[in-house]
Amino acid sequence: MTNVPTHAASAEVTPTDTHARGPLLLLIGSGLLWLVISGVLALITAIQLRTPGFMADCAWLTHGRAQALRESTFIYGWLANAGLAVALWVLGRLGGSPLRGLNWAVIGTLFWNTALAVGLVGIATGDMSGFAFLQLPRYVLPAMAIAYAAIAVPGVLAWIGRRNDTTFAAQWYAVAALFILPWILAAAQLVLLWLPVRGVVQAIAATWYAQAAWTLWLAPLALAGAYFVVPKTAGKLMPNYDFASLGFWTLMFLGAWTGGRHLIGGPVPAWIATMAVMAGSMLIFHYLVVFLNLRIATGSSGEAAKYIRFGLLAYILVGVLELYTSFRSAALGVQFTFLAVALEQLALYGAVSMLFFGAIHFLVPRITSRPWASAGLAAGHRVLVSIGIVVLLVALCAAGSTQAGLLADAKVSFGEITQRIGLPLLGVISAYLLLLAANLLLLVNFLQTALAFSGPSVQPQTLFRQPAALEGSAT
């Protein structure tokens, strides 16, 4: 642990933390396991892009399916489990009393992960739904919506029974994410898989879901962690905090409207793309507020803060780039190329995952009341994962811009395009190798920390430096 111990940390580990240890560790552990599995699948798909024959004879892992498996394990395996752990912990902390109804969370976690595993086998054997962000077959989706709601129970109870009259930004984002996913999951599967709407309306509804899952579910989960951890690691109050609620509601009301940028030039009504530009322009206000509130992250110290600085920078960048690519002239070059993949990876890996890593790094020692088993592994993960993400984004952008240029020239064949982007794709493969190695380090470190019941529990005072008075620093 790199935090410098001081005398002021007596209340740093509270019963709130240790009480929820088991359920939260179960969520984080499942998340990390899925992250590693997703990393292996990412490697397979990246190799397939460069060498199409790779594993082509295996029907379960043909490129289209491997791609859907990678995406589903990443979103519903890693991001969902880890994000729920962060949200529950934040709500418990700010609610002021130990989490109640934790059995619901444990049962929910088991059902969620079982349903996901069944769904993945379904994708591999030919039941893939075919909609981006929602590739899981329809027979597991109702169970997943209910399991998610069960996991959310302790968080909602902590929100309803909170001791303080005042609420904090971290709480708004966490509660919003807990409520919204079951709603959007139910609304999307209804119109896509149970009572499918007609023709291209399906594509529009799928785009709505993908954008809502990102702006109303994943981004709020990540921001809940960031809004909680940043003031603590910086040891300062958040500046311009009065704007935080406006920033929150801007995201909630406008976020899902910005998905139309994926449909520019397609067989859909033009107003969908126009609404995306309008909503995206106004949404810049949200990103500005996040920047103003959390700019104190620059002065914070510790490993967790380093992850979070990376994640916040990526998050702001996503906001700007999403707006930029909503314009038709920009979309023309980005659409259908690796540039679009790069933007998605910037959001899901660079922003959300890095913010989760930071929050997890901060909370695991607090719920286990012992430091990370190995400071070396922790630092190694952070360095490797940061480099991995940067290499991934650079390689994807290089591949994407080459591809965009060649696609515009009708004389260039697809065989030639594949050949010309071979080198950047090699970069993508090495980036996924780095990320897989990094996440294995994190998994090992986490298991050592979580399972070290025999080791001596350390006095909290020696672990943390944050003064307890900063608990409610959000005001």
Added chain:
Amino acid sequence: MKNGPVFFFGLLAAVGISWGGIVLGSHYQLGSLAPYYDDTQGNAFPLRPQGVASRGQLVYADLGCASCHTQQVRRPGFGADQARGWGERQSVARDYIFQAKPQLGVARLGPDLMNYGGRIEKEKGPAAADAIYQFLYAGSAAHPAYKFLFDDKAIDGQRSTKALAASPAGRQIVPSERAQTLVAYLLNSNTTYDYPEARPFTVAAKKEEAKK
């Protein structure tokens, strides 16, 4: 933010408005889009695909073909879709009304397949189906082979009429039922009819309309 119910209903409204606006709004606009009846041809377009071709779309979807191929032609002048020969006009919502699961696609690692059937039939004539089977079986430098869609078996008695021409001596490579529906679907992909809404918008056309 102190008021729990207001917060809750605020969230509900935020999600509900976006869902209502985008999903229900476009459903209201396009959900009851009817085929276009052309008096001069005495037929309504798009033509309803045959059963086997419809089922092929589900094979296309479950193999994830859409992760590399789009099925949407953008308007002339917006991208090189027309120059690449993918279609003379842009794709419009009416093209998809009989499709169970429209596969608009997200990436173009391979060509657009909106009019693939029409293209390959023009090129290969009656041998088009064989050409697609052969390509699916053997793959290329930029496309994986889908050998698991075929049965490679010894010739037992008579050779199957569906066996690939390029089967090795003494053996026959027969497309599975899934491969047959997929190819029927691909051959069926052709949007020839020029709907009024698909014509490029020009100032001249607008003036003409104003005169009427």
